Amino acid sequence: MRQFELIAFASLDTPLSCEQLKKRCHAAWWRTRRAYPVIGTETDMEQAYFEPHNTAEAAKRWATERCLIATNTSLEEVRQSLIRRPLDKTTMTLVVDPIRGPRGCVYNVSHTLTDLPIYDPLQEFTKQLSRPDAERGIDAIFSPDFLLDITPRLPQSLCHAYSRLFQPTPEDLAGATQILERANARYARSTIGIPLHPDWKTRPSHMHNKTIKFEPAESRSAFRCFKQLGISLTTAFFACMTSAITQKYSQGNEEGAHLLFSSNGRRWIDLAGDGHGPINMSIVPAGLWINADEADLRANDKHSLAKLAKAIGHAQEQDLVSPHLISLYDQMAPELVKGMANPNQPDPPALGRPTLTSQGAFGKNVSDPAGGDPMRITYFNTGGRNTDPGVCFALNTYRDELKFNLLFDERFFALHEVAQLAQAVAGLFREFVADEEPVRAKL
Structure with a gap:
């Protein structure tokens, strides 16, 4: 599967x-x-x-x-x-x-x-x-298909593009390995998260995609607020996720927050492909760690949420300094595929780590089709099938309409629990972007 x-x-x-x-x-x-x-x-x-x-x-x-x-x-x-x-x-x-x-x-x-x-x-x-x-x-x-025209436009993998552009030295790979080892060590630390259903082994699989939308005024306020604060929409939303999960599920003794996110290879490589085909799939898995004694994981107002978002943004950049992570993931891929196909793979952790993917802005500055009969896209959204033991939050906008999706398997998480969590995240986000003079965050 x-x-x-x-x-x-x-x-x-x-x-x-x-x-x-x-x-x-x-x-x-x-x-x-x-x-x-x-x-x-x-x-x-x-x-x-x-x-x-x-x-x-x-x-x-x-x-x-x-x-x-x-x-x-x-x-x-x-x-x-x-x-x-x-x-x-x-x-x-x-x-x-x-x-x-x-x-x-x-x-x-x-x-x-x-x-x-x-x-x-x-x-x-x-x-x-x-x-x-x-x-x-x-x-x-x-x-008919003309291969000389089609071949240069076929998608290439991020790993293929990396191999053309980079010739890593042993020192380069050693540095990337240290980053990956540090990231892997976080899995052993006690973190906030969403508890898996106690009967997940016997519950049937049932996929869900749920969407929470923000009003146009809220969306405009968000972009204005975060620009003034000097933080990104992604880190601000991550802060709201972290706080909501901490308030709902924390036992009070976690060392911190292990947060998972999707990085994009465009920080190192031109995704247009430079004549070698576009890189349509450019995601690099990534994570970060926030110490509970260094940040307020229960932030619940504009000022404290802004500070948490700043800390998250700083932590994100620490492990995304080496393009040679792409090479390591390419080497690991065959074993990962085997592990996914292995019916005897070990049980997942008891907690689903907070996971955010920022899918970007769709339809911005794109006009409706011209030159034919009238045809207008009135609404657009994304979703997907997520069989992982985690709730994936997917943030996106369409023509500046801001929303987030929750992708999860009811085998691992009860529907009403995820719905309650989604409302808590949305409530914190609305508190964050409420129209008032924003307070600049300081770490």
Whole structure:
């Protein structure tokens, strides 16, 4: 079972009829594949591969298998059904004639293939749906895959890009190893966290994605507040997570907070690929440690939350100083894959570490499709399938609408407990960004 899958979905506003959308969808998805070859790239636990198509019949077979039409359902129900079953292949599902809610589309892809660029294929698909000539089908718009054009645009791995750009010395690797050993040692320290359900071994797996949205005024206030304080949105939200978890679950004797997050390889490498293909999946796993005797883990007002956010930001940077961590993770990958597939792997820790991924700002300064029929994305969000014994908080914005998702398996965590925690985090965040003169944090 693959553990890391991404789901992006969008609601659509268009005067096009359901029949018109059905007729256009396969040609639109084929054209999207031509613009973003990543959606034609398949992956398993060991490799990724791309199959070129040289006939219209082959293209139609591919598009029929990968671009699905859903009726008599809803956008949300399609999203939930994808969350709860392991990914088989990259798909786009077009929801037409829904029984409730808006029409829209849902993009399901392996997290090993992409991360932040997940919005781009979906935006391209809506653009291609707006083109009237797509209604004539793939036969009318087909041209064969031309490998000399496609190959330079196929995604490359972060590890491949690293190997081209860096020639680490033994001293470089030794320094990165020390960083990794220091990070691994944190797992032995007593930390705050979200307790796993006591019966997790016998509970059925049931995936959830839950979203908490902030009002536009709250979002504007947040960006203004954090800019004035000189802290990032990510560290501010991490501070709220840390405080909420501490207040709800702390036993009072933890040494500190072990916080997990996703770092991005763009700090070292140009993700555009420099002619060698884009790096669509650029995540480097990372973590940080905050000592309980050096920071207030129960921060609950603007001033104390700002100080905690500053401490988190400082700790984040300490271990992200060496690009050679990429080399070490590449060497470790085969054993990690074997461990994931091993049914006898050891039990997870009794606590799920606080985990935050900042998915970024989507749709900013991006206009709606032009040159075709009216087609507007009215709402966009992300999610995914998370089978890890942890609750993943995923922060993102769409056209400056701020929200966070919680991705978790009910096997490990009770739904009502996670819902209560989410409200506590949101409450602290609203306290943090409440309109008043911000206090500059000092460490």
